[in-house]
């Protein structure tokens with residue numbers, strides 16, 4: 001049976017009436033037209049659909065939309081501050097850490113979640129924090145460089 005679900009997506013309150021078991025990713029992409037999160041495997045194995053739910057890294061393809069009721073969802077579309085890219089987005093651009101781009105929004109959201117929790121990660125912590133996000137283009141070296149650069153840039157901004 002359909003349910004009425006209210007969620008805040010990138011700062012906007014949205015209400016949908018749908019099957020609460022439907023994957024959050026389907027609702028975002030097909031009903032709310034938020035297409036930054038991508039469909040890769042559909043079974044929690046690739047990270048292409050990564051979003052933040054109440055700030056936590058979340059695989060939108062395996063989370064039923066009913067569990068997002070009254071939650072805050074952030075996708076790649078909600079990261080920039082007006083014309084100013086989020087430092088992680090900027091670092092991915094500066095490092096050229098994007099090839100076909102299919103994994104990129106999920107990679108960036110995972111990196112944002114990682115750096116929010118641990119602003120100065122070691123390389124091992126970056127690898128662990130990004131574990132689960134796959135890049136078919138095998139761009140891992142540049143992606144690592146981008147996460148390192150984002151951490152350094154955020155630390156620079158926070159310097160007293």
Ligand code: FES
Pocket residue numbers: 038039040041042043044045046047048049050059060061062
């Ligand atoms: S599409 Fe969600 S993890 Fe692959």
Ligand code: FES
Pocket residue numbers: 097098099100101102103104134135136137138139
């Ligand atoms: S840039 Fe193509 S899958 Fe990662």
